[in-house]
Amino acid sequence: MLGGAAAAQAAPGPTAPRPTACPQPVPDTARCYTGADGAGAFYWIAIPKDWNRNVLVMHAHGGPETGPPKLARSEEDLKRWAITVKAGHAWAGSTYRRGGYGVTMAAEDTERLRRIVVRHFGEPRRTLLHGQSYGAGVAAKAAELYAPAGGAKGPYDGLLLTSGVLGGGNAAYDFRLDLRVVYQYVCRNHPRPDEPQYPLWQGLPMDSTLTRKELAERVRECTGVGLPAAQRSPEQAARLKTILTAVKIPERSLLGHLNWATWLFQDLVQTRLGGRNPFGNIGVVYAAAPAEVAALNAGVARYAADPQAKGALAADSQPTGRTALPTLSLHAIDDPTAFVELEGAYRRIRDAAGTGDLLVQSFSAEREHSYLSDPEYPALFDALLDWIDKGEKPTPERIAARCAALRPRYDSDGKNACHIEPGWQPPALESRVPSRAP
Incomplete structure (x- = not known):
């Protein structure tokens, strides 16, 4: 347990x-x-x-x-x-x-x-x-x-x-680390440049005051999610397409998955696993348009999973x-x-x-x-x-x-x-x- x-x-x-x-x-x-x-x-x-x-x-x-x-x-x-x-x-x-x-x-x-x-x-x-x-x-x-x-x-x-x-949990949640790194590469607002930086697998620092409403506002600011498609700028539409293509999720679940990759990761990693990281993306190749794929894969943050954290998560949840x-x-x-x-x-x-x-x-x-x-x-x-x-x-x-x-x-x-x-x-x-x- x-x-x-x-x-x-x-x-x-x-x-x-x-x-x-x-x-x-x-x-x-x-x-x-x-x-x-x-x-x-x-x-x-x-x-x-x-x-x-x-x-x-x-x-x-x-x-x-x-x-x-x-x-x-x-x-x-x-x-x-x-x-x-x-x-x-x-x-x-x-x-x-x-x-x-x-x-x-x-x-x-x-x-x-x-x-x-x-x-x-x-x-x-x-x-x-x-x-x-x-x-x-x-x-x-x-x-x-x-x-x-x-x-x-x-x-x-x-x-x-x-x-x-x-x-x-290992297999089921890997893609949420993918979402965090791709979203941050594209939007650079979770965290913002003027906020404390942290490895994205942590989810969120324990002393953070970020709310779900504030995160939704950041997602809307970057991608237009939450606005009618006709009201999104071309830049917002392009950023949203890049994220959804790389992570292979529908638009309607983007914010929900990002919430899980923030607050559930905060609980799982920092409270349940003693600050150790069970998720890695070394060597993962993310899909993108031909003109974007090289820059995206070179630019996303890369993390190696801690073997003990992976083992503990598997022992608890792996059937x-x-x-x-x-x-x-x-x-x-x-x-x-x-x-x-x-x-x-x-x-x-x-x-x-x-x-x-x-x-x-x-x-x-x-x-x-x-x-x-x-x-x-x-x-x-x-x-x-x-x-x-x-x-x-x-x-x-x-x-x-x-x-x-x-x-x-x-x-x-x-x-x-x-x-x-x-x-x-x-x-x-x-x-x-x-x-x-x-």
């Missing part, structure tokens, strides 16, 4: 689940509960009417948040994932014990909450792990810790990964693939936040571990990250449960057919179609993010 656990020393004591009014859009027939796990995390639990201890879904949320844990975070997760309760499954989600990066820590917190649910509401017939975004890495880690391949039967029966930041759990995944093809190519990296890990036969991946023709279409999730839950209960291993084609069959039930407003593309496969991650030096 990465450093920073001292923050949990002042954690509130554990509390039994307290009855709480369910937030909309959770069905009003459900029962909801909140509490603290005693290690620093808060939680929400939602139990549908006539649950009868059937299926519990343990939810690992995305992020990570960089501030202290707040109960409202878990409430927002429950509201977003109310489809789980509508499908008849109990739902439980932890805030995690502290903010900041820590995949193994968050996996432990998810398991701690599962034990609380069992203690107070009984052992369910089936327990599924569902990880979303960064939480997919958390859930994958929990599956390896608590349901290892070749081990005794653990507390979980199946694993669902959606919009997953998979493959470990081994060694889990006995049947695993389904769903990822939007045009996900602007977690590259769909990360699914290929996870496939290679599972195949190398000898558990590739327990992984079925599906992809949807969608452009979102935080949430996909309503009927797709019940289709995945049902397919995973049939695989567990009946031995019926799903295929993307069958998942798509399930989604179509469930759509009338979950698409009341006509806005939740099924978008699964059964024959689609992701390109290699290296086609999106240049390989690093060993």
Whole structure:
């Protein structure tokens, strides 16, 4: 586990689940509960009417948040994932014990909450792990810790990964160092020349007062992002094109990724890794227009990763693939936040571990990250449960057919179609993010 656990020393004591009014859009027939796990995390639990201890879904949320844990975070997760309760499954989600990066820590917190649910509401017939975004890495880690391949039967029966930041923090975040160095070469305002200079892998000095609003203003100043395209100067448009071409991200996610490469890097590097750098770009060749490519690659800052920092980040977040759990995944093809190519990296890990036969991946023709279409999730839950209960291993084609069959039930407003593309496969991650030096 990465450093920073001292923050949990002042954690509130554990509390039994307290009855709480369910937030909309959770069905009003459900029962909801909140509490603290005693290690620093808060939680929400939602139990549908006539649950009868059937299926519990343990939810690992995305992020990570960089501030202290707040109960409202878990409430927002429950509201977003109310489809789980509508499908008849109990739902439980932890805030995690502290903010900041820590995949193994968050996996432990998810398991701690599962034990609380069992203690107070009984052992369910089936327990599924569902990880979303960064939480997919958390859930994958929990599956390896608590349901290892070749081990005794653990507390979980199946694993669902959606919009997953998979493959470990090293592979998943390398491109954000690329963004920092390319952005700084082009814009030279993060930091500005008259501000204290620092290696960009630090994210931001700990004593910096820069705000997200101020960073957005700097991005707009340089690239015009935040302005209608027609209002951008030719120079702004050219600078934006250079950045997006080199880093291979869409314009709509530029500011979000730059925020992560600032404040999450600040937490990860300086708080969790003791100031050591896990990211390097020695030898990386950045794409650009022919007239720009030589100057760009000669001009960007270059950093070598610290081997110990790389190892610590990998130990905390890198999947081994060694889990006995049947695993389904769903990822939007045009996900602007977690590259769909990360699914290929996870496939290679599972195949190398000898558990590739327990992984079925599906992809949807969608452009979102935080949430996909309503009927797709019940289709995945049902397919995973049939695989567990009946031995019926799903295929993307069958998942798509399930989604179509469930759509009338979950698409009341006509806005939740099924978008699964059964024959689609992701390109290699290296086609999106240049390989690093060993």
